[in-house]
Amino acid sequence: xxxxxxxxxxxxxxxxxxxxxxxxxxxxxxxxxxxxxxxxxxxxxxxxxxxxxxxxxxxxxxxxxxxxxxxxxxxxxxxxxxxxxxxxxxxxxxxxxxxxxxxxxxxxxxxxxxxxxxxxxxxxxxxxxxxxxxxxxxxxxxxxxxxxxxxxxxxxxxxxxxxxxxxxxxxxxxxxxxxxxxxxxxxxxxx
Numbered sequence: 001x002x003x004x005x006x007x008x009x010x011x012x013x014x015x016x017x018x019x020x021x022x023x024x025x026x027x028x029x030x031x032x033x034x035x036x037x038x039x040x041x042x043x044x045x046x047x048x049x050x051x052x053x054x055x056x057x058x059x060x061x062x063x064x065x066x067x068x069x070x071x072x073x074x075x076x077x078x079x080x081x082x083x084x085x086x087x088x089x090x091x092x093x094x095x096x097x098x099x100x101x102x103x104x105x106x107x108x109x110x111x112x113x114x115x116x117x118x119x120x121x122x123x124x125x126x127x128x129x130x131x132x133x134x135x136x137x138x139x140x141x142x143x144x145x146x147x148x149x150x151x152x153x154x155x156x157x158x159x160x161x162x163x164x165x166x167x168x169x170x171x172x173x174x175x176x177x178x179x180x181x182x183x184x185x186x187x188x189x190x191x
Contacts, residue, residue: 053087
């Protein structure tokens, strides 16, 4: 078990820049949503579908590039493949996207927050000093996901603003995580 955790962290540390790119994309997406609150709900759902599709591609690249160093790389591959398939379906059927967007966003952000909370505890075991900050952002991400899941009827400005805030919080988390993984990568290279 400990070897698997160490292997996973080493692989994630090696590709720290992927977390940075995702973090920047989340923040840019959140800022765009804030700047265009009256834009049609269709454009938000379409953009989100494309974002899920691209996230799936990055997940697949991450898993394949780390298959020799990481135990359980197949789970990352499965998650990336699932995002790719769901993103493709949502891009091809925007009416479905508009109907399920609040639920999908809520669950997607919920799982991202849970992943972040678990990862923050793994980073604590490596002695990363600001693991608590990552834990806080992981918890905030989970809380925002509950706001989205408990209020799916809000399709107007409420869902737009909650989605924007959740994306920005998730982006900040991913950027902080990227720099912590970069520190771990440098540390592991020096050993």
